[in-house]
Amino acid sequence: MPTMQAATSTMNLAFSPEGLDGFDDDSAGAFDPCNGLKLPDALRRMTHVELPGFVVDFIETWPTALQAAVQAVIWENFTRDARVPITFAWTPAYDYSITVYDVVDTDVSQGGITVLFTSRYPTDEHPLRQFSAR
Incomplete structure (x- = not known):
């Protein structure tokens, strides 16, 4: 759990309203799914916040479709006229x-995106890993 708390805390800082302002064009563009980079590589290109290496290593073990989905959520937010903060949460x-979850801004409240992800604990190897093609 401490690993995932560190990961989500750092990600939440990076994609907070203030954090979003810290992305330069290269860092933001790294999340474009059409550029050939995968989510872990895009996360490594962030210049204003550095994720611990073990967090990115863990993300690399996720199924690639889920990595691509998270990357697409981040990229879509960068392409909006009005970006909203992204909150990341994890549960075992x-x-x-x-x-x-995606909620747009309204006259009475700020919108935001929440990405809730579930996985085994980072040190708990999936029982089917031995049969994986990766």
């Missing part, structure tokens, strides 16, 4: 999943 589970 048997398998991997993500759920995305």
Whole structure:
């Protein structure tokens, strides 16, 4: 759990309203799914916040479809006229999943995106890993 708390805390800082302002064009462009970079590589290009290496290493073990989905959520937010903060949350589970909530700004409240992801604990190897093609 401390690993995931460190990961989500750092990600939340990076994608807070202030954090979003810290992305230069190269760092933001790294999340464009069409540029050939995968999510872990895009995260490594962030210049204003550095994720601990073990966090990026753990993200590299996720199923690639989930990595691509999170990357697409981040990129879509960068392409908006009015960016909203992205909050990341994690809960332990048997398998991997993500759920995305997207609420736009209104006259009475600020919008935001929440990405809830589930996985095994980082040190808990999935029992089917030995059969994986990766």
